[in-house]
Amino acid sequence: xxxxxxxxxxxxxxxxxxxxxxxxxxxxxxxxxxxxxxxxxxxxxxxxxxxxxxxxxxxxxxxxxxxxxxxxxxxxxxxxxxxxxxxxxxxxxxxxxxxxxxxxxxxxxxxxxxxxxxxxxxxxxxxxxxxxxxxxxxxxxxxxxxxxxxxxxxxxxxxxxxxxxxxxxxxxxxxxxxxxxxxxxxxxxxxxxxxxxxxxxxxxxxxxxxxxxxxxxxxxxxxxxxxxxxxxxxxxxxxxxxxxxxxxxxxxxxxxxxxxxxxxxxxxxxxxxxxxxxxxxxxxxxxxxxxxxxxxxxxxxxxxxxxxxxxxxxxxxxxxxxxxxxxxxxxxxxxxxxxxxxxxxxxxxxxxxxxxxxxxxxxxxxxxxxxxxxxxxxxxxxxxxxxxx
Amino acid sequence: xxxxxxxxxxxxxxxxxxxxxxxxxxxxxxxxxxxxxxxxxxxxxxxxxxxxxxxxxxxxxxxxxxxxxxxxxxxxxxxxxxxxxxxxxxxxxxxxxxxxxxxxxxxxxxxxxxxxxxxxxxxxxxxxxxxxxxxxxxxxxxxxxxxxxxxxxxxxxxxxxxxxxxxxxxxxxxxxxxxxxxxxxxxxxxxxxxxxxxxxxxxxxxxxxxxxxxxxxxxxxxxxxxxxxxxxxxxxxxxxxxxxxxxxxxxxxxxxxxxxxxxxxxxxxxxxxxxxxxxxxxxxxxxxxxxxxxxxxxxxxxxxxxxxxxxxxxxxxxxxxxxxxxxxxxxxxxxxxxxxxxxxxxxxxxxxxxxxxxxxxxxxxxxxxxxxxxxxxxxxxxxxxxxxx
Numbered sequence: 001x002x003x004x005x006x007x008x009x010x011x012x013x014x015x016x017x018x019x020x021x022x023x024x025x026x027x028x029x030x031x032x033x034x035x036x037x038x039x040x041x042x043x044x045x046x047x048x049x050x051x052x053x054x055x056x057x058x059x060x061x062x063x064x065x066x067x068x069x070x071x072x073x074x075x076x077x078x079x080x081x082x083x084x085x086x087x088x089x090x091x092x093x094x095x096x097x098x099x100x101x102x103x104x105x106x107x108x109x110x111x112x113x114x115x116x117x118x119x120x121x122x123x124x125x126x127x128x129x130x131x132x133x134x135x136x137x138x139x140x141x142x143x144x145x146x147x148x149x150x151x152x153x154x155x156x157x158x159x160x161x162x163x164x165x166x167x168x169x170x171x172x173x174x175x176x177x178x179x180x181x182x183x184x185x186x187x188x189x190x191x192x193x194x195x196x197x198x199x200x201x202x203x204x205x206x207x208x209x210x211x212x213x214x215x216x217x218x219x220x221x222x223x224x225x226x227x228x229x230x231x232x233x234x235x236x237x238x239x240x241x242x243x244x245x246x247x248x249x250x251x252x253x254x255x256x257x258x259x260x261x262x263x264x265x266x267x268x269x270x271x272x273x274x275x276x277x278x279x280x281x282x283x284x285x286x287x288x289x290x291x292x293x294x295x296x297x298x299x300x301x302x303x304x305x306x307x308x309x310x311x312x313x314x315x316x317x318x319x320x321x322x323x324x325x326x327x328x329x330x331x332x333x334x335x336x337x338x339x340x341x342x343x344x345x346x347x348x349x350x351x352x353x354x355x356x357x358x359x360x361x362x363x364x365x366x367x368x369x370x371x372x373x374x375x376x377x378x379x380x381x382x383x384x385x386x387x388x389x
Numbered sequence: 390x391x392x393x394x395x396x397x398x399x400x401x402x403x404x405x406x407x408x409x410x411x412x413x414x415x416x417x418x419x420x421x422x423x424x425x426x427x428x429x430x431x432x433x434x435x436x437x438x439x440x441x442x443x444x445x446x447x448x449x450x451x452x453x454x455x456x457x458x459x460x461x462x463x464x465x466x467x468x469x470x471x472x473x474x475x476x477x478x479x480x481x482x483x484x485x486x487x488x489x490x491x492x493x494x495x496x497x498x499x500x501x502x503x504x505x506x507x508x509x510x511x512x513x514x515x516x517x518x519x520x521x522x523x524x525x526x527x528x529x530x531x532x533x534x535x536x537x538x539x540x541x542x543x544x545x546x547x548x549x550x551x552x553x554x555x556x557x558x559x560x561x562x563x564x565x566x567x568x569x570x571x572x573x574x575x576x577x578x579x580x581x582x583x584x585x586x587x588x589x590x591x592x593x594x595x596x597x598x599x600x601x602x603x604x605x606x607x608x609x610x611x612x613x614x615x616x617x618x619x620x621x622x623x624x625x626x627x628x629x630x631x632x633x634x635x636x637x638x639x640x641x642x643x644x645x646x647x648x649x650x651x652x653x654x655x656x657x658x659x660x661x662x663x664x665x666x667x668x669x670x671x672x673x674x675x676x677x678x679x680x681x682x683x684x685x686x687x688x689x690x691x692x693x694x695x696x697x698x699x700x701x702x703x704x705x706x707x708x709x710x711x712x713x714x715x716x717x718x719x720x721x722x723x724x725x726x727x728x729x730x731x732x733x734x735x736x737x738x739x740x741x742x743x744x745x746x747x748x749x750x751x752x753x754x755x756x757x758x759x760x761x762x763x764x765x766x767x768x769x770x771x772x773x774x775x776x777x778x
Contacts, residue, residue, distance in 0.1 A: 043703035043711045072696050072711070074728035107696025108729030216700050293682070293766075307461050307496025311605050314432035322432045322461070339463035340497030377682075379768045 003160040003185035005029040005227030009126035010137025014115030015067035021137035024064045031058030032223040035194040039218035045071040047101040060094040064102040068109040080113040091124040135164040148253035150246040154239045155230035159186035165254040180220040187226030188233040196244035204255035265375035277366035286372045296377035320363040328360040392549040392574035394418040394616030398515035399526025403504030404456035410526035413453040420447030421612040424583040428607035435466040436490040449483040453491040457498040469502040480513040524553040537642035539635040543628040544619035548575035554643040569609040576615030577622040585633035593644035654764035666755035685766035691741040709752040717749040
């Protein structure tokens with residue numbers, strides 16, 4: 001069940017040749033305040049250029065298509081998008097500039113706009129409050145749909161916050177390749193909503209990496225329609241904290257799903273870097289390790305070759321002493337004092353076979369830390385490195 | 390045939406369980422001036438720590454082992470290395486500090502020193518001027534051995550420059566994971582030799598990337614014994630230029646081989662970035678593209694999805710206009726004016742099936758340029774992205 005006042009739908013609108021769902025729609029009965037975070041990639045999808053222009057309007061709906069990124073499609077791509085939004089506006093009795101858009105799929109591919117237009121009446125007629133089809137319509141290579149919800153109270157009213165997301169490949173820094181649509185019926189000041197959402201993004205989507213590739217389409221949207229009837233949260237305090245904690249839990253759950261569902265992934269790895277001289281150092285070391293093809297193939301193969309983790313850290317040229325650092329995997333000491341200390345290779349190998357791994361690298365160069373959620377590279381680039389021992 | 394006065398050998402010395410060659414030795418009849426370039430990885434193999442100390446001595450031999458990186462092996466690793474060099478020195482009648490060392494293999498693994506010591510008499514007895522076994526003894530996951538030679542004249546004497554290398558995975562910036570041993574009989578001033586070698590390294594090994602991972606063992610060594618009998622090249626001019634061109638051609642040939650033999654590689658890609666505002670911009674864009682898992686899997690699969698190249702460039706946050714840039718593959722225009730213009734997908738697909746590809750990305754943001762040599766990611770991380778279209 002969506003938060004009060006929201007409904008959604010997902011159908012096949014003729015974009016994917018497979019006939020799978022490829023168009024999704026979220027509608028709110030009343031106007032929403034909205035905030036969004038977009039990719040930092042210099043290449044941007046038409047929908048991002050459009051959304052940035054209309055973002056401050058009261059928002060009534062969100063249209064999302066899969067199967068075409070509508071990126072590197074030039075003016076034609078923007079015309080295609082506007083044609084869809086104008087028709088949708090007519091069908092929903094709302095101005096097109098009150099509809100936000102998102103897209104995922106192949107770069108350079110136009111949306112087959114005539115076909116999509118024909119399907120819009122069915123799409124708008126399909127929206128329901130109990131919908132479960134929207135998350136299916138926005139996925140690409142994802143194997144599982146991603147959906148999370150949390151409840152809390154504000155002003156004595158029960159509030160709900162729900163997010164649907166997609167993301168499996170092209171997942172990396174600063175808004176992983178993914179789309180997330182977050183809806184809440186909680187009334188909250190727009191600036192506070194953005195602040196809480198930003199904190200949640202920082203702790204979730206900005207902390208995951210699947211393949212180090214950042215998409216030109218990444219988007220996280222948060223819509224609040226106030227249908228819960230609570231007095232608008234207008235300042236920080238207990239109510240704001242509950243809202244913030246709820247959105248954090250929802251975003252973290254979706255981010256976790258994205259990593260677990262990373263293309264080809266067989267392992268989920270939480271990487272904790274500590275003992276860094278500053279935040280940047282922690283971040284650089286974490287990203288270098290998490291995106292190292294050799295580290296990722298080791299985790300896939302489960303071969304005991306954790307020296308690659310230290311070598312990846314060393315590539316950052318950050319100032320730490322390889323003779324002082326300590327490395328642990330699932331709490332087991334692997335390296336310290338400048339040597340690999342795992343005497344019991346069989347025990348370490350067993351640990352590496354687990355589906356969820358926790359890697360702790362203490363650089364012993366300061367007090368800053370960070371974490372990243374990532375996964376392995378399976379098969380065969382892959383095979384060679386995984387079998388290499 | 391090696392340059393005059395050099396001989397070498399490669400044997401199995403008990404390190405690799407497979408029984409394959411794993412220990413190599415180069416010997417010069419007379420003392421060499423030597424220069425070397427090492428990895429910039431903060432983690433360094435014991436042999437690099439050692440070589441840096443003895444590099445200025447006249448050099449008589451180089452010992453290299455495969456199967457153990459002798460890295461993260463602590464003081465024990467250094468003791469192992471010294472034990473080998475002392476024994477080798479006794480067998481060769483040279484001081485151990487006149488022998489350089491190199492190693493490749495698994496991080497954290499000790500050299501099985503007792504076994505190796507037993508094999509050293511055989512190794513020293515095996516060196517010949519016509520040797521072809523050394524290049525085989527220094528490889529790991531390499532499928533082919535890497536060997537290149539060039540001839541030139543200096544002071545009326547025929548000079549030869551020869552290099553043997555290894556490198557297949559863990560190949561990336563600033564001295565790719567690789568070992569290169571270059572020998573010349575040309576007498577040349579040490580500073581001039583280093584300058585020419587550095588220029589050659591910059592144009593070859595520093596321009597290749599297989600997987601974006603930099604090893605803690607990367608080493609390029611150049612030895613000159615002057616056995617050609619030429620008057621030492623002591624200043625820049627025609628003779629220096631011939632030396633420089635010869636070492637460049639030899640290094641470039643080895644680098645080319647390394648990329649072609651990259652782990653799992655099926656394609657060789659020369660990536661030319663032009664129109665950058667400055668060198669750093671060109672370099673960053675090139676490396677981001679060359680190391681993008683999505684770009685590399687596209688080249689493997691040959692699916693027509695070159696928008697990924699532009700998206701990878703955009704991830705650098707460098708200032709260029711995606712509506713102005715042009716992208717060509719094998720001379721065929723793929724993107725310009727903010728759109729993907731390849732109308733003839735079949736023709737592009739055919740181009741992408743070729744084993745050697747040239748990619749030209751003109752950022753239209755300035756006049757600086759650079760190139761990188763790289764390859765594809767084969768199989769299956771890989772498979773998912775290659776089939777995704």
